[in-house]
């Protein structure tokens with residue numbers, strides 16, 4: 001079997017076109033969504049991601065606000081920047097690019113974000129609401145990678161109800177947040193959360209209808225642990241140097257040979273990354289619409 005491709009690039013283009021229409025409609029009513037980014041330090045990877053977010057905004061008509069700050073910034077100075085964005089009506093949502101330098105308290109920073117402006121969906125209040133609201137529609141920003149990953153499957157006609165999803169990885173941005181989403185009645189999946197400390201990981205993976213590989217460990221999902229016909233989402237983002245070209249490249253968590261066993265697989269790059277980015281825009285537009293019914 002050769003798996004069909006869950007094409008995140010193509011789906012994200014479609015969604016961007018939909019968002020552009022929604023933004024146009026908002027602008028016609030005098031409402032201008034604006035996404036802020038807060039970047040601390042000069043990590044080339046982070047700079048690249050942030051630049052991508054601003055390109056995405058331009059594409060759909062969202063204004064962008066950029067705060068690039070020195071590595072040496074103090075907790076108090078950074079909190080003051082967040083307070084400014086919280087108060088700025090032109091900024092309808094923003095993100096603090098992670099990871100932050102070690103001398104800063106990431107949890108305290110994420111809590112400082114106005115939950116209404118939390119475009120990443122990572123504020124404790126919004127993560128808490130996600131856990132609490134099982135039956136009511138969610139009216140808060142959702143964590144971008146989990147929501148984007150689900151959208152990628154839905155847009156390919158994949159039905160999640162009744163499926164057993166095995167998640168690999170317990171990070172806040174993906175592993176811990178995707179379970180509460182997938183187990184909502186609207187998706188009705190069953191979720192097992194595993195991580196690098198799980199004993200018997202391969203046996204658990206073989207029971208999965210859907211594998212969400214988000215441990216950040218290259219190759220943690222082996223082809224031999226994928227049930228024939230399973231759906232495989234490769235969420236891992238690790239970097240390695242290509243021995244031939246000497247260039248840095250992204251490697252995922254899934255053994256490439258899994259494509260011979262799975263029914264659907266998300267390429268990496270070109271799968272979850274673009275879906276994460278477009279979900280950020282979706283959160284901004286959703287919030288703008290919700291606050292201006």
Ligand SMILES: Nc1nc(=O)c2c([nH]1)NC[C@@H]1CN(c3ccc(C(=O)N[C@@H](CCC(=O)O)C(=O)O)cc3)C=[N+]21
Nearest residue numbers: 095096097098099120237250269270271273274276277
């Ligand atoms: N506050 C915050 N929010 C985030 O959402 C966040 C973050 N911090 N810190 C870092 C991670 C990583 N992340 C990615 C987003 C898009 C791609 C992406 O679009 N990648 C492309 C290209 C990859 C490449 O070639 O380098 C792809 O998968 O096709 C990747 C990774 C968001 N993150």
